[in-house]
Amino acid sequence: MSEPFVHPYIPNTAPEVRAEMLAAVGAASVEEFYADVPADLRLGRALDLPEPLVAEQDLARHVSGLLARNVPTTERLSFLGQGTYAHHVPAVVDEVIGRSEFLTAYAGEPYEDHGRFQALWQYQSLMGELLAMDVVNVPTYDGFQATGTALAMAGRMTGRRRVLVASDVLPAKLSKVRDYVRVHLDLETVPPVDGTADVAGITDRLGGDVAAVWIETPSRTGAVEHRLQAIADAAHAVGAILVVGTDPVGYGVLTPPAEQGADIVCGDIQSLGLHQWYGGAHGGFIAVHDDPRFVMEMPSRLFGLATTDVPGEVGFGDVAYDRTSFAHREEGKEWVGTAAALWGIAAGVHLALMGPQGMRDLGEVLLARTAYAQRALGAIPGIRLTDGAVHLREFAIDVAGAGLTASGVVDALRAEGIEPGVPAGEHELVVCVTELTSQRDIDRLAAAVTGLVAASAAEAAATLDTVATPEEHRA
């Protein structure tokens, strides 16, 4: 290189200081530090990467230019859910998690990172209130992982292999969970009836070899389970553990699973104060009762309250650290590592802002708008709701009766700037509404679908006419 390469991110590329440091360690060049890297493993050329944009303004222009090609949900009318949800994120949430002190911290100790410990312990506590459970982990990666771990815990605790999957689960989540536990557990499906779990079917399949019954509520299609206590009683009668996968967003109005017999409650916190981020902002919670048999099976960090030398001071530390892979490698429970702490802090701030009344209001508006959207779409000729369960935020419609396919509906409505939902099978479309979806938005979707159904009917009629003409027969 002709000029010394000095980069703003790398202060010691400044030539004088570099020379000074080399001299201080008695090295002629940095090459000496790589003495252990064999010559035949050396790359021996420059990496083949795009030309860098070293000036900040050039970098900003390039990256912003790429992102400008995105058309976000704020510029479309979106009814998309299926794991990632568009909820309002209060400004204070973004302000707090944007703070350098939280954003750039990592693994500090309870002294220099007291704030991180308190914020995450408060997250555990706020989630504990919402879920009515005494133990909540520092977030793991996402709801998929949380569920995989919850079932693995049940397997370890019972020493049994069978798991009854009694709800409709997102396919990607089921795939992850199945691959995660398959060495230890066998998943068996008990098909739901009319959207929710088949209690009689579960009871028939239960036995002394069942580790856990796994319920998802809301289910893949947003159906809310309403017979949890009966399922819990049946599971407990044979010594099985009830694992409930859920989205906590509804528990301002809905009875939390712990009050209906759930032993492990798990799921994702994206709905609690996180933007959609193209599906890139998920965190997993695992909640249990304050029972050491359960707690000692949890792989995640658990922060706990502690006293200090000064009366009245609030201190923190790791609870039962010896459970973890940090303490005992493969002898710990599964593993723990960098996961989703910042999202946990965000969810805590969100719950603190919402308070009990905010979570109640949110739950009510979600239930009301979901019911409204169900009626609006279900009233369209040829469109049918797939079940009669109570739904929170999502529900499925069957469009076969209108002569449509789910992907056909999606393609047609995208042309109008509407993302009507996510196809799940040839004729099933899962529609999602949140507090960001207004009555007017739902009416617009219903009108668009109505138009599509009418066009489809007209086309079908025209086809029939055409078929009936003699010219057509001759051709």
Place this chain on the structure above:
Amino acid sequence: MSLPIAPKPAHRRFHQARWDEPVIFELSTPGERGVLVTAVEPGVRDTVGDVVATLPEGLARRTPPALPEMGQMRVLKHYLRLSQENLGADLNVDVGQGTCTMKYAPKVNEQLISTPKLSAMHPLQDPADAQGALEIIWRTERMLAEISGMEEVSLHTQGGSAAIWANIAMIRAYHEANGEGAQRREVITTIFSHPSNAAAAKAAGYDVITLHPDADGYPDLAALKRALSPRTAAIMVTNPEDTGIYNPAIREWVDAAHAVGALASYDQANANGILGITRARDAGFDVCHFNVHKTFGTPHGSGGPGTGANGVSAALAPFLPGPRVVRDGDRYRVEEGGPRSIGAIGPFHGVVPNIVRAYAWIMALGAEGLRAVAETAVLNNNYLMKRILEIPGASAPYATGRRRIEQVRYSWQELFEETGISSEEIGIRASDFGMHYWTSHHPYVVPQPFTLEPTESYSKAELDEYADVLAEVAREARETPEVVRTAPHNQTVHHTHHDDLDDPERWAITWRAYRRKYPDAVGA
């Protein structure tokens, strides 16, 4: 006194913020509101009625959750105070968390991602509406393929250990596809590889064999050869190891694994010192992963979200987790994993905001910049090692007289024997000077360990300051040990009592558990 201002003392007179902030539940005032929710429209209510009152029996929550009730500014103030009581990498010379590569996460990248053009994107939108996001994911994967030498890269996983899980899940699927799943039941790792390699392999059902280094601290090739057999599924190793020692026989390790039909998995958590110098595929590895949040400059978020990058050879590519981003001409689309894919590890495309940050970080540096990152990280490390080894009582066990790559595992054993002050106590006292310090991963094979990794981000003056702090604490350990033992003195809180944390009767993991266990507590 008048000007001029006197010179600064030798050590920074730091004091961490101390707001003495209560836990948030104690700040609740009934009736206050932090944020309001949009109202149900009259038209909706007229149509659906009272949706809560008409819920099936037992479904309506009877007692509202006991969340705090607080005005918005009070919530903000509480959390801003907590943030001030936290020492982020932006504020300290964050070289004390070896193995974790606490480098600068550029602010421009925070600005770039802070747009609805990214944050308001739903992962199931029409790919035509997501071309920017998809192109950035695709381009970042291709750049990481070049940096690692691997055929394909996936950014689907959400952290380093999640990527390790993906590695072992792919290895497991590969052997099963070849009919050797039942035969290959063992995974071999080393004690100075990250503990998640051992732990994830165990979680995947494998028996774990952990090798210790030879007398000189180098990974022991003879021990590996004794451990390898037709039962071996894979070796899973970090290189350089957490000692900062690069295994000069790494090619022989990989070849020995291949000779028994095992795969070789490379934990590249410690890649920061070898970017552009040497690559995983060139050493023969079948799979590898980067901790993108470490090596590629995304902020660590108080413990995540991170991002993992899984790199694979052509033979392992069919096993990559899905979904994948595929380029068709100048367009990008999403493809679900094929029949041999291990499927989703998590939702959708991974931690997208981190992927965009990493893309911007690499684009700001280019090939020459990445090489400068590596060389400077290594120069900084060897410079800091010289400064640390000048402190009486500190040592760098193993490979005596040899250089290290990007970090060093040190020992205070001599100081401990002389003063009784432990590495942990030194770390707590170092925090009084505004420095973070970590001992090391367990088990403490190196006695009284500490691991420093200066990365490329800190100036010589900052490295000097860090070394000066440790020298000062070591001096205190000899001359005024009570000052060290009773630390911290300048922190948010004082010496914390940990006895309650291991007793199920006494631990308090949530506020509700605390109130239940300590009903008479003041303020509870």
